[in-house]
Amino acid sequence: MERKVEKKMGENKMKISGKRLLWKAAALVTGAAILAGWIMTGRAGISKKDQKIYASAQKLQPEVDRLGFQNFKMADYPVTMYDGKKDYVFYQGEIKERAPVLETFAGTAYPVEDHFEVIVPTLDKLDSLMSLTGGVEDMISGSGYGEKEQIATIWHETFHAWQMSHYAILGEKMEPSELTAALESDNTGESEDEILVKAVDQKDDVKKAVEQEMKTLKALTAEVSIDEVKKGVLEYRKSVGERRKQMPKEAVEAEERCELTEGTAYYVEANVLKMQSKSGQKYQERYLDSMGQFEGGRGKYYRTGMAKCMILDKIDPGWEDRIDFSKSLDTLLDEAVR
Amino acid sequence: MGIMKNALRERIRRKDIYVVVVIGMIIVMMCMSGAATLSINGVSVTEFEMMMPLVMNVISVLGGGIAVALSLRTIPNEYERRTSHLVWIRGISQWKYHSQLALASMISSLGALFILYVGVLVFAVMRGEIQILLKGIPAFFLFSISTAAVSLFTSAVSLVLPGMAAGVLCTAFMLIGTMHPILETVSGIVSGVARGLVNGVLFAVPNLYGVEVQAANLLSGKTVQVHNILGGLLVLYVCAVMLYVFRRKEA
Amino acid sequence: MEMLSCSHLKKIYQKQCVVNELSFSVRKGEAFALLGSNGAGKTTTIKMILGLIPKDGGTVERQADIRIGYSPETPYFHPFLNAREVLEFYGGLQNIPKKELKEQIPMLLERAGLEDSKTKVKNYSKGMLQRLALAQALLGDPQLLILDEPSAGLDALGRVEMMHTIQSLKEEGRTIIINSHILNDIERVCDRGIIMKKGNLLYEWEKGKEVRSLEEIFVDRIGGN
Numbered sequence: 001m002e003r004k005v006e007k008k009m010g011e012n013k014m015k016i017s018g019k020r021l022l023w024k025a026a027a028l029v030t031g032a033a034i035l036a037g038w039i040m041t042g043r044a045g046i047s048k049k050d051q052k053i054y055a056s057a058q059k060l061q062p063e064v065d066r067l068g069f070q071n072f073k074m075a076d077y078p079v080t081m082y083d084g085k086k087d088y089v090f091y092q093g094e095i096k097e098r099a100p101v102l103e104t105f106a107g108t109a110y111p112v113e114d115h116f117e118v119i120v121p122t123l124d125k126l127d128s129l130m131s132l133t134g135g136v137e138d139m140i141s142g143s144g145y146g147e148k149e150q151i152a153t154i155w156h157e158t159f160h161a162w163q164m165s166h167y168a169i170l171g172e173k174m175e176p177s178e179l180t181a182a183l184e185s186d187n188t189g190e191s192e193d194e195i196l197v198k199a200v201d202q203k204d205d206v207k208k209a210v211e212q213e214m215k216t217l218k219a220l221t222a223e224v225s226i227d228e229v230k231k232g233v234l235e236y237r238k239s240v241g242e243r244r245k246q247m248p249k250e251a252v253e254a255e256e257r258c259e260l261t262e263g264t265a266y267y268v269e270a271n272v273l274k275m276q277s278k279s280g281q282k283y284q285e286r287y288l289d290s291m292g293q294f295e296g297g298r299g300k301y302y303r304t305g306m307a308k309c310m311i312l313d314k315i316d317p318g319w320e321d322r323i324d325f326s327k328s329l330d331t332l333l334d335e336a337v338r
Numbered sequence: 339m340g341i342m343k344n345a346l347r348e349r350i351r352r353k354d355i356y357v358v359v360v361i362g363m364i365i366v367m368m369c370m371s372g373a374a375t376l377s378i379n380g381v382s383v384t385e386f387e388m389m390m391p392l393v394m395n396v397i398s399v400l401g402g403g404i405a406v407a408l409s410l411r412t413i414p415n416e417y418e419r420r421t422s423h424l425v426w427i428r429g430i431s432q433w434k435y436h437s438q439l440a441l442a443s444m445i446s447s448l449g450a451l452f453i454l455y456v457g458v459l460v461f462a463v464m465r466g467e468i469q470i471l472l473k474g475i476p477a478f479f480l481f482s483i484s485t486a487a488v489s490l491f492t493s494a495v496s497l498v499l500p501g502m503a504a505g506v507l508c509t510a511f512m513l514i515g516t517m518h519p520i521l522e523t524v525s526g527i528v529s530g531v532a533r534g535l536v537n538g539v540l541f542a543v544p545n546l547y548g549v550e551v552q553a554a555n556l557l558s559g560k561t562v563q564v565h566n567i568l569g570g571l572l573v574l575y576v577c578a579v580m581l582y583v584f585r586r587k588e589a
Numbered sequence: 590m591e592m593l594s595c596s597h598l599k600k601i602y603q604k605q606c607v608v609n610e611l612s613f614s615v616r617k618g619e620a621f622a623l624l625g626s627n628g629a630g631k632t633t634t635i636k637m638i639l640g641l642i643p644k645d646g647g648t649v650e651r652q653a654d655i656r657i658g659y660s661p662e663t664p665y666f667h668p669f670l671n672a673r674e675v676l677e678f679y680g681g682l683q684n685i686p687k688k689e690l691k692e693q694i695p696m697l698l699e700r701a702g703l704e705d706s707k708t709k710v711k712n713y714s715k716g717m718l719q720r721l722a723l724a725q726a727l728l729g730d731p732q733l734l735i736l737d738e739p740s741a742g743l744d745a746l747g748r749v750e751m752m753h754t755i756q757s758l759k760e761e762g763r764t765i766i767i768n769s770h771i772l773n774d775i776e777r778v779c780d781r782g783i784i785m786k787k788g789n790l791l792y793e794w795e796k797g798k799e800v801r802s803l804e805e806i807f808v809d810r811i812g813g814n
Contacts, residue, residue: 084522344667
């Protein structure tokens with residue numbers, strides 16, 4: 001009698017048919033092809049798109065020169081793009097890979113060894129973060145973030161690198177090594193943001209006054225008559241003076257510092273975005289329309305600072321050429337209307 | 339394909355899924371219509387180009403949740419009610435059996451995802467973004483890769499883990515995969531053991547978001563990254579291999 | 590001629606031996622009974638024969654390439670299907686050609702005592718499900734039929750009909766293994782069998798070998814330990 005020891009009935013017979021073998025081979029080949037493709041495309045390093053972004057940002061140098069800031073050159077600073085795994089440093093025509101120095105997905109100017117560098121996340125990383133978290137703090141606010149916005153951000157951070165490399169901001173200058181040491185020490189003191197939240201955002205009267213001032217500044221940026229602008233500036237300065245009497249000294253200093261550093265950088269960023277678009281629609285939406293909008297912490301001073309730069313454009317042309325960051329923007333306004 | 343057909347018919351008869359899909363559609367519509375205020379740095383987001391990735395992400399999380407819910411019990415149910423006995427004794431291999439059941443779960447998950455996705459397309463057309471209709475179908479294929487992977491992963495895991503453990507694991511897989519970039523940011527913020535832990539999780543769970551966002555890129559006219567699409571397909575492939583390798587000892 | 594032979598079958602669940610060194614063989618064309626009270630290990634034995642659970646010892650040998658039909662104790666069919674669709678589904682799994690299946694289904698339904706109606710399975714009584722289980726077991730003209738409690742849930746008349754059906758299947762030359770605890774039925778239909786208790790073989794029964802009825806033997810064996 002023909003007999004067999006039964007195997008599990010749920011299993012196919014051990015005999016592998018030609019068809020099954022063919023299926024297995026096809027599945028293996030498919031898997032190997034996907035894996036190979038994935039590895040090959042992953043080895044590309046920094047993407048062509050990011051390289052193009054850097055090149056396009058560089059090409060804007062002549063137009064940025066026209067803004068008037070002395071010796072403000074992107075080529076002077078390494079621009080680093082961080083993709084979540086590695087840093088890609090663009091400098092002097094080369095792109096170098098290295099382990100990330102700052103594993104964070106925010107644009108910044110950061111001390112590296114003896115110099116300041118621009119560090120930004122790659123556009124894809126930023127994109128994915130923005131779509132998940134709804135924006136990256138202290139960077140560009142508003143709608144749509146793409147290549148042009150990334151270029152504007154790079155210029156924003158380059159402006160910081162330039163400020164810190166060349167100037168004592170309101171009398172304070174830190175060398176890269178000093179800043180590195182300060183960043184590495186566990187400083188438990190209050191941050192600028194915390195100081196401003198306490199002194200402004202959480203004080204209803206002060207907050208209301210700032211909201212009013214923001215509206216005034218926005219209106220002044222749109223005013224055509226120089227005399228009216230100057231008149232408006234005087235009134236504005238008076239109300240600011242009254243408001244600041246209620247604020248602690250360190251909050252006033254934080255306000256002035258933030259406006260001077262971030263407001264000017266935001267002004268550069270806005271202009272870079274404007275340079276890249278014919279219609280200026282995004283510039284209008286992102287920067288001008290939102291200029292009067294209050295925002296918590298330091299965010300509002302980006303807008304007030306930029307507004308002051310635009311007012312200086314009207315009442316003190318060429319201020320960019322003379323700025324040395326030793327005086328606050330308010331002081332520059334005062335001098336312009338005197 | 340009879341097993342798949344019957345499993346699919348059974349899925350379609352489950353009313354709870356329709357409730358989830360309807361709730362999902364309401365959420366999507368709220369996001370798209372502005373009823374739910376979405377603001378970035380204090381500026382409300384209304385531009386389609388900006389909303390697209392956000393809404394797509396909401397859909398992918400909803401779709402992933404539906405995929406886990408639909409796939410988690412499909413195979414274990416077959417074994418619990420002993421339907422498997424009449425299949426095994428007919429010499430149907432476990433791979434053939436499980437893959438057809440998993441395919442049914444996957445198709446129903448993608449069906450639910452498609453309903454939510456069509457909601458976005460309809461709204462886009464209402465907003466005058468007619469050009470995205472043409473890209474709609476290929477974009478859905480990209481978009482569905484991660485949901486398909488979640489569904490397959492859940493089916494495979496349900497073969498070897500008890501219900502609760504499989505549910506927790508698959509939900510974590512879906513959420514971490516979809517929120518990969520946020521965890522990457524977290525890993526940059528934290529230090530020490532926490533960082534090691536986050537990096538471990540990031541290493542273990544594939545970046546499902548990477549492939550999902552390619553659909554949004556395609557729809558909004560941005561560059562589509564082949565690497566991330568291949569990454570998604572690779573995850574899908576590995577999940578299929580898991581389904582092949584994991585076996586039940588008893589029918 | 591032996592159709593199936595089990596040798597030293599063993600199954601352990603949670604450190605408890607539920608089938609212990611069980612050996613028996615089934616001859617071609619006979620009806621063989623697995624008898625025992627609840628927990629005797631009858632269903633576990635059937636599952637091991639069918640390969641639905643792994644064995645912890647022993648072997649199952651059967652004639653090569655025989656077709657096997659199986660009717661489970663608690664059958665579950667997709668509730669949205671009708672009887673015809675259920676048979677089409679399982680026939681499809683067995684790769685029975687569609688044309689052949691179309692011819693087979695009405696005959697199988699008639700044989701199992703079911704109507705070829707559009708009534709969905711969800712509206713079936715336990716007895717009707719049992720009949721449908723038998724019909725699906727008969728798909729593809731099996732040589733060996735394994736029936737686990739085939740008359741469970743049937744009323745008295747249904748039980749008689751089921752036994753008639755089984756008898757006629759046997760007369761067609763099919764080998765049948767029945768797991769049941771309705772001893773009268775078994776005695777009428779089966780030729781041989783074994784009585785099990787707690788996984789052990791207690792007694793090998795053969796029709797006409799003893800004067801005592803099967804029921805008497807069963808009570809004697811099961812009650813005596």
